[in-house]
Amino acid sequence: MKTQITRIGLATAAIVAAVSLAACGGGGGDATPAPQMGTLGVSMTDAPACGFDAVNVTVSKVRVNQSATASETEGGWTDITLSPARKINLLNLTNGALETLGQTALTAGRYTQLRLVLDANTGAGMANTVIPTGSTTEVTLETPSALQSGIKLVPVGGGFDIAAGQRFDVVLDFDACKSVLTKGNGKYALKPVVKVIPTAINGISGFVSPALLPSHVMVTAQQNGVVVSSTVPNATTGEFFLARLAPGNYDVAITADAHAASVISAVPVATTTSTTALSTAAAPLAMQASTVASISGKVTMLPASATEAAYVSAKQSFAAGPTVTIKYQGADLATGAYSLTQLPTAAPQYAAYSATLPLVFAASTTTTPGTGKYLVEAKASGYAVKTTASVDVALTSPVNVDFALVP
Numbered sequence: 001m002k003t004q005i006t007r008i009g010l011a012t013a014a015i016v017a018a019v020s021l022a023a024c025g026g027g028g029g030d031a032t033p034a035p036q037m038g039t040l041g042v043s044m045t046d047a048p049a050c051g052f053d054a055v056n057v058t059v060s061k062v063r064v065n066q067s068a069t070a071s072e073t074e075g076g077w078t079d080i081t082l083s084p085a086r087k088i089n090l091l092n093l094t095n096g097a098l099e100t101l102g103q104t105a106l107t108a109g110r111y112t113q114l115r116l117v118l119d120a121n122t123g124a125g126m127a128n129t130v131i132p133t134g135s136t137t138e139v140t141l142e143t144p145s146a147l148q149s150g151i152k153l154v155p156v157g158g159g160f161d162i163a164a165g166q167r168f169d170v171v172l173d174f175d176a177c178k179s180v181l182t183k184g185n186g187k188y189a190l191k192p193v194v195k196v197i198p199t200a201i202n203g204i205s206g207f208v209s210p211a212l213l214p215s216h217v218m219v220t221a222q223q224n225g226v227v228v229s230s231t232v233p234n235a236t237t238g239e240f241f242l243a244r245l246a247p248g249n250y251d252v253a254i255t256a257d258a259h260a261a262s263v264i265s266a267v268p269v270a271t272t273t274s275t276t277a278l279s280t281a282a283a284p285l286a287m288q289a290s291t292v293a294s295i296s297g298k299v300t301m302l303p304a305s306a307t308e309a310a311y312v313s314a315k316q317s318f319a320a321g322p323t324v325t326i327k328y329q330g331a332d333l334a335t336g337a338y339s340l341t342q343l344p345t346a347a348p349q350y351a352a353y354s355a356t357l358p359l360v361f362a363a364s365t366t367t368t369p370g371t372g373k374y375l376v377e378a379k380a381s382g383y384a385v386k387t388t389a390s391v392d393v394a395l396t397s398p399v400n401v402d403f404a405l406v407p
Contacts, residue, residue, distance in 0.1 A: 018217045026050070036108040036164035040064060042080055042172065043098040043199065045243070048092035049176035049213035050329060054131040055141070057190070058098040060085035060299045062101055062116035062172075065149055068112035068159070069202045072149040080104050087127065090176045094231045095244035097203070098171065104312060110158035114196055115150025116172060118143060122158060130180060130188050132153035141180065142189045144306045155196040156246070169199035177230065177328075181309055184334030191309045191330070203229075203243040204252060204267055206278035208285045210238045215256040216342075221267070225315050225323035238284055246267045251322040252278065258288040260346040265322045276353075281291060293397030296339040299331040299378050301405045308381050310405060312338045314374040314391075318350055326374065345394040346371040378403035 022152040034309045042062050049055045063072075070076055080102040088099050095397035119127040121140055127139040155170065162168055178193040204323040208217055213235060221229040221242045228250065233240040240251070247269055254262040262285060267276055299310040313328035326348075331338040365371055372394030383405035391399050 017381050018109050018379065028350055037105050038162035038164055039167040039171040040106050040110050040111070040162060041167060041199070042087065042101045042114075043169065044090075044093060044101055045096065045098050045175060046174045046176050047094040048094050048128075048232045050179065051133050052130050052176070053133050053135070054129070054138070055090045055176045055180055056129045056138070057086055057090065057141075057174075058073060058085050058087045058119040058127040058280055059101060059148075060119050061115075063117065064104070064106065064111050065115075065292070066109055068113050068154060070113060072115065078104055078106055078135055085127075090174050093241075095234060096196040096203070096231075096241045097123060098199075100181075102173075103167075106135075106162045106336040108162050110161050110166040112154065113171070114153040114170075116121045116192075116194065117150045117374055120393045123129075124289045135392050137187070137189060142183065144190075146279065151192045151194060153196050154196055156198075160196075161200070171197050171199050173197055173229075173244070175230075178311065178330060180332075181330040182332040182337075184332055187334075191333075198272065199244070200272045201243060202246050202247075202269060202271065202273050202275055203241055204246075204250065204269065204278060205239070205241045206285060208233050208254065208287075209257075209280050210236075210277075210284070212256050212259070212287055213238060214243065215258060217254065217256045219256075220253050220258055220325070221245060222253060222322070222324055223248070225313075225317075225325055227325055229330065235282065239281070241275075247271055251324050253324045253326065254285065254287065255326060255342075255344075257342050258289060258292055258344075260290040260344045260363075261316075261324075261326050261348040262287055262351075263318065263322070263324055263364075264350055264351050264353055264359060265318070275356065279358060285359075286348055288346060288363070289342035292338060292342045292344055293372075293393035293399070294341040294343060295374065295391060295393060295399045295401055296337070296375055297401040297403065299336045299338060299366055299403045299405060301336075301380055301383060305380070305382070308335065309333060310338075310378055310380040310383075310384070310403075312340065312376065312378045312403070314340050314343055314376055316348060316374060317368040318348075318364055319368070321352075321375060331378075339378075339398070343374065343393050347371040368376055376401050378405060
């Protein structure tokens, strides 16, 4: 029941489970006019996960409400119920692929809240699981009990409008890399990071050399050093597609094990239906080999938080160009430990976007803080962001960098 975008060369399939509202009948006297109805369709997609071969969540229900503040027990909810609940491997949903969750009739109007309801890990505890890279064993993914009332989601832009007689489709864009965190002693916890975006297809496409595919290639679209969207190339063709981006300019960073990063600045996405190509199958993007190093340490939050997670990223800035994130990771929920590995020591390859392909890359020796050097940033919701001075991984590795975050 997964829909794969045709631009990556696979057939499209969609199975939509219809869920309809009960109609209210009128009594004697003047008839009450029937409400004007539209239709909402909901699907799910995902960014790649860091360090996992599978991230499974079991979805039982999607709920929608016109009130952004409504609790799960208040009125006004309309449900799309999956019966039976569906176990979905999020890592099958990259490169624009969709898993259709269903549709429902809604009264015309503006809707400002959705909730994604997951099954609890009862019995054998296999409703929500991960398979760490290199393992064949499913490990229970701990989900806080509050998630069974629904992961509260606010649509991008604050809401969406259902028009009478019209259908509107949204995608729940799950970021598995940010959503799955270690919890010490081989345990993992779900800290959901999910965006609600329109289904319209647009974005940034291209190909990387198939020779790079065993090297864990990741492609990200960024703005001001913040990862907006990420994907992994097709495992056979090397094609990638960063789908469903708000119109604007993006910096695209491509990373791979044992290779220097490739960065393309100011890639335009003109409209909600346009696609910008960075390379072709005949001339795919190549990457320069590099030695690699790592940065590790610990993030302490003062005061400690039982609800928030800390994230650490290694960044570089280009002279007269963008700041980009090269690697990022969530800190361990129990210990605060983190480790950013596969950081290239060689100069990144840089190209300004051009509609004329192929793009011409050159080694950038004018990065800040410099070749083999990184700015390391730690942040958590409700705490001030901390950024280090230059960290030189070319001199020694691993480099230890600790953070203490305060409000």
